[in-house]
Amino acid sequence: MRSVVNVIGAGLAGSEAAYFLAERGIRVVLYEMRPAVSTPAHKTALFAELVCSNSFKSLAAASAPGILKNELLRAGSLVLRAAGGASVPAGEALAVDREIFAATVTRAIKSHPGITVINEESHEPPAGAPSIIATGPLTSPAMAAWLAKTAGSEQLYFYDAIAPVVEASSIDMTKIFEANRYNKGGEEAYVNCPLDDVCYHNFVGALHEAEKVEPRPFEKAKYFQGCQPIETIAASGHDALRYGPMKPVGLTDPATGKEPHAVVQLRAENKSKTAYNLVGFQTRMKHGAQERVFRMIPALAGAKFLRLGSIHRNTYVCGPSALWPDLSLRGRPLVYLAGQIAGVEGYLESTACGMLSAVFALQRLQGRPHSAPPADTATGALLRHVTGGNPDNFQPSNIHFGLFDMMLFPGATGGRKEDSRKLLAAQASGSFEAWWKEQSL
Numbered sequence: 404m405r406s407v408v409n410v411i412g413a414g415l416a417g418s419e420a421a422y423f424l425a426e427r428g429i430r431v432v433l434y435e436m437r438p439a440v441s442t443p444a445h446k447t448a449l450f451a452e453l454v455c456s457n458s459f460k461s462l463a464a465a466s467a468p469g470i471l472k473n474e475l476l477r478a479g480s481l482v483l484r485a486a487g488g489a490s491v492p493a494g495e496a497l498a499v500d501r502e503i504f505a506a507t508v509t510r511a512i513k514s515h516p517g518i519t520v521i522n523e524e525s526h527e528p529p530a531g532a533p534s535i536i537a538t539g540p541l542t543s544p545a546m547a548a549w550l551a552k553t554a555g556s557e558q559l560y561f562y563d564a565i566a567p568v569v570e571a572s573s574i575d576m577t578k579i580f581e582a583n584r585y586n587k588g589g590e591e592a593y594v595n596c597p598l599d600d601v602c603y604h605n606f607v608g609a610l611h612e613a614e615k616v617e618p619r620p621f622e623k624a625k626y627f628q629g630c631q632p633i634e635t636i637a638a639s640g641h642d643a644l645r646y647g648p649m650k651p652v653g654l655t656d657p658a659t660g661k662e663p664h665a666v667v668q669l670r671a672e673n674k675s676k677t678a679y680n681l682v683g684f685q686t687r688m689k690h691g692a693q694e695r696v697f698r699m700i701p702a703l704a705g706a707k708f709l710r711l712g713s714i715h716r717n718t719y720v721c722g723p724s725a726l727w728p729d730l731s732l733r734g735r736p737l738v739y740l741a742g743q744i745a746g747v748e749g750y751l752e753s754t755a756c757g758m759l760s761a762v763f764a765l766q767r768l769q770g771r772p773h774s775a776p777p778a779d780t781a782t783g784a785l786l787r788h789v790t791g792g793n794p795d796n797f798q799p800s801n802i803h804f805g806l807f808d809m810m811l812f813p814g815a816t817g818g819r820k821e822d823s824r825k826l827l828a829a830q831a832s833g834s835f836e837a838w839w840k841e842q843s844l
Contacts, residue, residue: 416742416757494588540717648683
């Protein structure tokens with residue numbers, strides 16, 4: 404009789420885990436509450452729907468996201484393969500057409516003979532078989548309550564914000580220039596909307612005065628560092644946006660031959676380039692205020708907004724106190740957590756966490772000892788953060804070089820940063836390759 408694993412949630416982590424296990428002969432029962440029960444951020448019934456940006460971050464081989472991508476591709480990631488097939492121009496980054504990407508993942512899952520999809524809300528994992536909870540940051544109240552009770556700790560949370568999307572035909576193309584920062588990435592992927600110093604000053608002032616969506620009285624607003632609303636960034640100083648999402652470095656406006664005072668970058672949402680998102684412009688302004696303030700950007704004076712920004716509460720557990728090193732819940736060895744609910748942040752990271760949970764569940768089913776990726780790999784560094792970090796100040800994290808223990812890379816210290824990171828990437832790749840071969844997966 405074939406082994407069975409229940410996967411709860413068909414987002415990035417759940418889809419990755421379900422497909423990984425099914426490809427290795429495990430019968431998977433995949434529970435997904437949408438479309439019967441939706442969330443504040445989802446708009447479709449597709450699996451792996453991307454609700455924030457459409458970017459999987461840098462493709463550069465010696466970047467932290469690039470190292471993680473390399474490891475996921477080596478592991479045969481469904482999500483990365485789908486992203487490659489749905490890619491849109493984004494310079495050195497991997498960005499996707501959301502609908503094509505999600506449809507590709509959904510088709511792969513639903514057509515797999517080893518996966519049974521059940522469209523209903525799961526309040527707790529089914530008994531009797533291993534389960535992977537991959538319900539994401541928008542976990543339903545019932546499942547969140549079960550997790551809080553089972554984990555035995557206060558539920559943690561932070562607020563996440565979504566950037567607006569504009570119709571391409573409504574952008575004033577006489578007031579933009581197309582270019583990638585430092586001319587990297589081949590095809591010019593970004594539409595750049597320059598602002599002079601007066602326009603920037605007025606824009607920041609309007610941000611300060613705009614009406615905003617506030618947290619409920621009993622909730623403290625905690626924003627993930629890499630996805631802060633632009634109003635929060637602006638509040639830290641008048642020029643803060645010019646050193647953040649509106650930084651002009653590496654760009655030259657052909658109209659002036661100079662670097663602009665500030666720039667708003669737009670990135671294609673789909674392959675047909677009929678829509679663009681405002682890069683890094685997550686916001687908690689109310690909808691009316693968004694339209695008024697964003698139309699102060701000269702190129703967007705007549706913008707038609709296809710989607711306005713929004714804010715939603717993301718939920719996660721404190722991994723270091725709630726999870727064992729194999730991502731299973733303490734006291735519930737047959738229940739694994741994966742994705743953002745486990746304490747990672749980002750599309751790539753959620754995918755990697757889904758893959759790891761599936762590997763660890765498979766090891767248990769096969770009666771093999773727990774074996775995790777080495778700490779000098781991107782997946783290993785991410786896992787160490789989630790399960791071995793400090794529980795007193797734990798926060799979700801993207802993959803970045805700060806998660807790597809440089810003591811493990813003796814040849815990658817002391818030299819030029821670019822050379823050091825190439826050496827780090829090469830060592831990580833070799834370590835992951837050796838570990839993966841040992842798994843015989």
